[in-house]
Amino acid sequence: MTVLSLVLAVVLYGSLLWTGRQVARDPSDRLLRAVFLCMFSAGLSFPFGLPVVIRLVDGFAGDGAAKLLQNLCLLGAVYFLGCFFIHSASDPAAARTRVRRHAVPFAATAVIAAAAMAVTPHIERGHTYATADMRVPGVAVFYLSAGAYLTYALAAALFWTVRYARLASRPLTTGLRMVAAALAGMVLASAVRECVTLLRLLGGGVPHPVITGAKLLLDLAIPLFVAGVVYPGLVTRWASIRLWWHHGRVYRRLAPLWEALHLAFPEDALERTGGGRRRDALSPQGVHRRYYRRVIECRDGLVRISPYLALEAATADAEAPLTPEVAARHLRTALRAYASGEDAPSQAVPVALPGEGDGSLESDVRQLIRLSETLTAQF
DSSP: OOOHHHHHHHHHHHHHHHHHHHHHOOOHHHHHHHHHHHHHHHHHHHHGSSSHHHHHHHHOOTTTTHHHHHHHHHHHHHHHHHHHHHHHHHHHHHHHHHHHHHHHHHHHHHHHHHHHHHHHHHHHTTTTTTTTTTSSHHHHHHHHHHHHHHHHHHHHHHHHHHHHHHHHHTHHHHHHHHHHHHHHHHHHHHHHHHHHHHHHHHHHOOOHHHHHHHHHHHHHHHHHHHHHHHHHOOOOOOOHHHHHHHHHHHHHHHHHHHHHHHHHHHSSSOOOOHHHHHHHOTTHHHHHHHHHHHHHHHHHHOOOOOOOHHHHHHHHTTTTTOOOOHHHHHHHHHHHHHHHHOOOOOOOOSSSSOOTTTTOOHHHHHHHHHHHHHHHHHH
């Protein structure tokens, strides 16, 4: 197996696992199902090109069986790619009708390719495209029929991809552009192979680099196509991972403030059931739940201690606003005053709030982090 084939296999099967997981979550999604079947067909074709699999399949089903199955799987991948665009552009009822019509040329090509392989002499079935004798009718029909369908279906997919890429937004448009570039390479490679097949059928000579170049173009286009399909999902997943990391980091940075307030007001802790704790520990979403819970509990605790904070701050400096730094300086004293039962004004006052015009949650959290970290630095 070459390095390029190994990279292709890793990209292809990794993408297949990714899309399979998405389909398992939402099996009713027609678009997602079409993408998965496209990937599955492409992934199924890959082993039939390996020498050990070719020997096993041909030994069991006859010479050329592995080659035929590999090409039928590739035709199936292109067929399901077309189904994806049909479902994208049609309502469910119309899509079902169009998918059935779309299956006709696919089925006809599959039958022609199988018949061509059946009438090809056994000695000619084991050759690769580069070494096959195209003057043998069965060989020529096999490659011409499969190539014609591939060129037609890929060109149609390219048309729809370019059209959708103009209307989409990032990151989908980036993925569609990658898919369009890959499909353009596949169409070009397929068209070149069709021309080369015709020339060889007519007895003309074709430079070997032309055949090799078309194959290399196809080998490069396939992983690019797969990468384009999964790119939007990967970008979304990366954003989710960054948010997960950020929430976990903030959760830890708020620990000093939360611990001080929780010790004074344990009854303010949001309800946690046994199942909830297990879910938090095992689920990636648990980080987000713990983050929001800690932010809310910190803010609730500050609201309750704020009258004592205001009293302590006014004793030191009547004009000082309750910024995170001022609040941190007087928080432990205020907590001791509350614990001892001292009287304080009953009205809550703002503590460590964002500036005017900036009422976002992130701004509020930044103020809490400043308060928590200042509290840690002072002790």
